[in-house]
Amino acid sequence: MADTITVRVLRYQPEAEEKTFWQEYEVPSRNDWVILDALNYIKDHLDGSLSFRWSCHMAVCGSCGMMVDDEPTLVCKAFLRDYPESIEIKPLANLPVHRDLMSDMDGFTDKLAKVKPYVIPAEAQSSEEGCQQSPEELAVFRQYTMCINCLLCYAACPQVGLNPGYIGPAALSLAHRYNLDSRDTGRRERNEVTASDEGVWECTFVGECSEVCPKHVDPAGAIQQMKLASSLDWLLDKLVRRDKS
Amino acid sequence: MGHQEATIRTIKADVIVVGGGGAGLRAAIAAAEADSSLNIALVSKVYPMRSHTVAAEGGAAGVVGDNDSFETHFRDTVSGGDWLCDQDAVDLFVQEAPKALHELDRWGCPWSRQPDGRVAVRPFGGMKIERTWYAADKSGFHILHTLFQTSLKYPSIHRHDEFFVVDLLVEDGVCGGVVAIELKTGDTVAILAPAVVMATGGAGRAFPFTTNGGINTGDGMAMAYRAGVPLKDMEFVQYHPTCLPGTGILLTEGARGEGGILVNKDGYRYLQDYNLGPPDPWPRKKAMELGPRDRLSQAFWHEQRKGNAVKHEAGDVVLLDIRHLGEKKINERLPLVRELARTYAGVDPVHEPMPVRPAVHYVMGGIDTNIDAATPVRGLFAAGECACVSINGANRLGSNSLTELLVFGKRAGMNAAELAATATAMDEAAAKALASKAMQRVDALHSNPAGTETAAGLRQELHDLMEGCVGIYRDEALLEKAASGIADLRERYASLGVTDHSKVFNTEVALALELGAMIEVGEAMVHSALLRRESRGAHQRLDYTERNDTEFLVHSLAYYTGSAPRIEHRPVTITRWEPEERVYGGAANG
Numbered sequence: 076m077a078d079t080i081t082v083r084v085l086r087y088q089p090e091a092e093e094k095t096f097w098q099e100y101e102v103p104s105r106n107d108w109v110i111l112d113a114l115n116y117i118k119d120h121l122d123g124s125l126s127f128r129w130s131c132h133m134a135v136c137g138s139c140g141m142m143v144d145d146e147p148t149l150v151c152k153a154f155l156r157d158y159p160e161s162i163e164i165k166p167l168a169n170l171p172v173h174r175d176l177m178s179d180m181d182g183f184t185d186k187l188a189k190v191k192p193y194v195i196p197a198e199a200q201s202s203e204e205g206c207q208q209s210p211e212e213l214a215v216f217r218q219y220t221m222c223i224n225c226l227l228c229y230a231a232c233p234q235v236g237l238n239p240g241y242i243g244p245a246a247l248s249l250a251h252r253y254n255l256d257s258r259d260t261g262r263r264e265r266n267e268v269t270a271s272d273e274g275v276w277e278c279t280f281v282g283e284c285s286e287v288c289p290k291h292v293d294p295a296g297a298i299q300q301m302k303l304a305s306s307l308d309w310l311l312d313k314l315v316r317r318d319k320s
Numbered sequence: 321m322g323h324q325e326a327t328i329r330t331i332k333a334d335v336i337v338v339g340g341g342g343a344g345l346r347a348a349i350a351a352a353e354a355d356s357s358l359n360i361a362l363v364s365k366v367y368p369m370r371s372h373t374v375a376a377e378g379g380a381a382g383v384v385g386d387n388d389s390f391e392t393h394f395r396d397t398v399s400g401g402d403w404l405c406d407q408d409a410v411d412l413f414v415q416e417a418p419k420a421l422h423e424l425d426r427w428g429c430p431w432s433r434q435p436d437g438r439v440a441v442r443p444f445g446g447m448k449i450e451r452t453w454y455a456a457d458k459s460g461f462h463i464l465h466t467l468f469q470t471s472l473k474y475p476s477i478h479r480h481d482e483f484f485v486v487d488l489l490v491e492d493g494v495c496g497g498v499v500a501i502e503l504k505t506g507d508t509v510a511i512l513a514p515a516v517v518m519a520t521g522g523a524g525r526a527f528p529f530t531t532n533g534g535i536n537t538g539d540g541m542a543m544a545y546r547a548g549v550p551l552k553d554m555e556f557v558q559y560h561p562t563c564l565p566g567t568g569i570l571l572t573e574g575a576r577g578e579g580g581i582l583v584n585k586d587g588y589r590y591l592q593d594y595n596l597g598p599p600d601p602w603p604r605k606k607a608m609e610l611g612p613r614d615r616l617s618q619a620f621w622h623e624q625r626k627g628n629a630v631k632h633e634a635g636d637v638v639l640l641d642i643r644h645l646g647e648k649k650i651n652e653r654l655p656l657v658r659e660l661a662r663t664y665a666g667v668d669p670v671h672e673p674m675p676v677r678p679a680v681h682y683v684m685g686g687i688d689t690n691i692d693a694a695t696p697v698r699g700l701f702a703a704g705e706c707a708c709v710s711i712n713g714a715n716r717l718g719s720n721s722l723t724e725l726l727v728f729g730k731r732a733g734m735n736a737a738e739l740a741a742t743a744t745a746m747d748e749a750a751a752k753a754l755a756s757k758a759m760q761r762v763d764a765l766h767s768n769p770a771g772t773e774t775a776a777g778l779r780q781e782l783h784d785l786m787e788g789c790v791g792i793y794r795d796e797a798l799l800e801k802a803a804s805g806i807a808d809l810r811e812r813y814a815s816l817g818v819t820d821h822s823k824v825f826n827t828e829v830a831l832a833l834e835l836g837a838m839i840e841v842g843e844a845m846v847h848s849a850l851l852r853r854e855s856r857g858a859h860q861r862l863d864y865t866e867r868n869d870t871e872f873l874v875h876s877l878a879y880y881t882g883s884a885p886r887i888e889h890r891p892v893t894i895t896r897w898e899p900e901e902r903v904y905g906g907a908a909n910g
Contacts, residue, residue: 089824091822107566123775123820128370130372131533135374136371138366152663173825180367180481192472193470194426196426203423205439206425212437221458222465223369
């Protein structure tokens with residue numbers, strides 16, 4: 076492989092000018108370097124003004140999602156050696172951008188809070204004991220606990236692009252995760268949001284969210300299961316209401 | 321860019337929590353539960369789920385089985401810490417541990433389970449009984465997300481995400497808030513509250529080769545230090561023995577807990593040569609690969625010197641072998657280890673042993689607190705890795721720290737809430753004046769000419785000193801070299817200037833402030849190490865090779881002076897177990 080790689084970055088410096096612009100950097104290309112190492116090289120040695128987020132360098136904190144050659148990518152998990160002599164980096168698609176590669180995350184944390192991503196127990200807990208939960212009960216929802224909130228799925232989802240109010244794949248999967256947890260009884264409460272017109276029915280099942288998920292959470296599968304459950308709830312409500320009337 | 325007081329925004333709260341990791345979130349929840357009328361400001365330089373608790377893998381210790389007892393957890397912890405732990409704190413810790421873990425269970429943490437539905441536990445290094453609760457090998461990740469998601473339940477917790485706290489506001493020995501930069505706007509914000517909880521995590525990034533994330537730069541330790549709180553036992557820095565070469569990525573001790581072995585270039589389980597054997601029967605607790613981390617990292621150092629390490633393209637390594645566990649068990653118990661080894665080392669542990677070496681992992685020392693998580697400065701509390709209670713002494717046992725941040729995070733939050741209910745707020749004008757003064761450090765970064773010194777250059781020199789002189793083994797000459805080198809760095813740092821003068825997300829300024837914290841924390845480590853003329857736990861001196869209880873059964877306290885710290889010592893609290901010889905291997909299983 077070449078000794079250097081050309082990293083083209085879509086810059087946005089809101090205080091200097093309104094428009095975005097491309098900037099190129101020549102960076103050493105080491106076999107053991109991930110793209111994040113190249114960005115840190117730029118920050119340290121070439122351009123202190125380039126702004127991006129990162130922390131764990133092991134694909135678990137979810138900070139460093141970006142578009143690399145138009146693919147939503149965790150740059151701490153993508154090796155330079157797997158790219159040709161140049162790469163293009165942009166901020167995550169479908170999200171407002173504050174500066175350079177830093178997208179807005181507040182929209183997501185607000186949506187997450189809306190779906191009540193916490194255990195809603197049957198009754199107030201006063202005991203100091205834990206819960207019983209079999210490995211089989213855990214297996215039902217475990218996959219959906221793996222979301223690192225990196226928002227690659229929001230960048231991949233065409234519906235997020237069309238409707239910024241859409242709750243979106245990660246937050247919906249986390250709602251589903253609690254719905255499926257044997258310790259929780261909050262599904263009906265969450266339905267008020269997840270089955271609303273900002274919820275699961277916005278999803279057109281393109282399935283890109285599951286394709287790009289670095290933790291194999293399968294948000295698309297979660298959303299389809301939620302649609303089914305929501306339809307059954309609706310049908311059941313209809314039947315019950317008809318019985319009563 | 322001078323800081324006019326008029327441009328400083330103020331936010332008023334009752335309790336401020338700095339840091340959104342495990343300890344900070346647990347503190348915020350505790351304060352919210354203690355009194356729902358309190359306004360709690362959770363201030364973090366990153367979104368809470370990015371905090372480094374996320375990277376903890378192996379699990380959290382708490383007595384749960386019929387075969388276990390508080391006394392055994394106490395004795396493992398105290399001997400693991402080479403008798404430098406405060407025993408009253410350890411007693412409290414082991415008793416509160418199971419309650420804290422059960423609480424997370426009720427909040428939805430996906431703990432791994434036994435077939436009958438009870439939580440599963442696994443063996444861990446230095447622990448005589450298996451008591452480490454785990455969620456596969458992503459325990460910290462699940463604990464952090466469970467706490468973050470649970471925190472969304474409390475309307476009185478107001479998050480200030482991506483606010484970089486620059487300093488504490490302290491006047492006449494009383495803390496009344498913090499001054500921060502809101503990164504999104506670049507605005508200076510004074511946040512006022514009569515109770516502040518520091519929960520900013522560790523400082524591993526002061527070293528070049530570390531498991532720590534980029535954010536672990538000791539900011540909170542440095543802030544408390546500058547505010548007059550001593551940093552306690554800073555010479556004790558833990559090297560985790562099994563990390564990937566090159567990146568320093570952690571492979572959990574859980575891999576050895578499940579039965580993994582360590583071999584040198586000859587395929588020999590070398591730990592048997594370092595008072596940890598005999599190798600069989602295996603697995604066996606408190607022996608061989610389930611010895612404590614300090615001993616295992618020291619054994620690597622010796623093997624490397626003897627020429628027994630394996631040559632790897634990224635330096636010397638030994639091999640961690642879990643092949644005998646089989647693919648099914650590896651996928652069930654250690655999925656992250658497999659994913660990390662495949663991605664970052666190109667090795668599938670189902671088929672090949674993994675290259676590993678020690679890397680800086682955890683700072684046992686930290687902000688001096690008492691058993692109530694209170695510091696000597698009224699209104700300031702601290703919990704988690706940034707604090708030193710001390711339950712970890714000279715060497716922390718794996719899986720005690722996740723529990724520690726729950727137990728003492730909760731205590732800090734409750735005590736902060738109690739103080740906030742009666743204490744009075746700092747005068748706003750006085751707070752703004754303090755904030756303006758504190759921001760002079762930031763102003764200097766803008767007014768100093770850029771280019772004579774660079775943050776990257778100074779950081780590299782700091783790394784070289786810390787790795788070269790303050791590593792697994794130290795001596796007087798190395799530490800003197802580090803002391804003069806770091807004093808030089810401190811002086812040169814004062815003239816550091818940045819190239820970026822914009823306001824929105826100025827990460828160059830943030831990186832420069834983090835570097836300043838690491839230099840201060842590093843200097844406290846070096847001087848504490850210099851004056852501890854003995855070998856204990858993670859502090860090993862080539863010139864004073866034995867533990868010396870006559871002179872050094874004491875905590876080191878590093879006080880900020882503006883130049884090299886003043887070091888004082890304070891006796892360890894020994895309530896009921898006088899120091900004994902620390903034994904592992906066959907002798908520990910008698």
